[in-house]
Amino acid sequence: MINKSHTTLEPTPEIAYTTHMKKTFKATPKDPRLDEMFKEVFGVDRVRCIQFGTCVSCDGDVLKTAFRDPLSFKEFTISGLCQPCQDSVFGFSEE
Ligand SMILES: [Zn+2]
Secondary structure (H helix, E strand, C coil): CCCCCCCCCCCCCCCCCCCCCCCCCCCCCCCHHHHHHHHHHHCCCHHHHHHHCECCCCCCEHHHCCCCCHHHHHHHHHHCCCHHHHHHHHCCCCC
């Protein structure tokens, strides 16, 4: 289903966080070993989750999750965590 050389989403998701970033979800490249670790920890494929817009932790629909700020959205593309899960994992910071 996922063409490895081309990561355009089908259908294109609409994200609640509406800014210039709302084009496509793209997983931030990570060490493959880290991705393996994510699979072990969360039992899911991080990259796949990010591409499909689901949270790696709660399996929630990220498309329905409003991100607090651009940084939080970026974090999703890195960790695959939705806003509530980011808050519980990292703690809410005013930064
Ligand atoms: Zn979540």
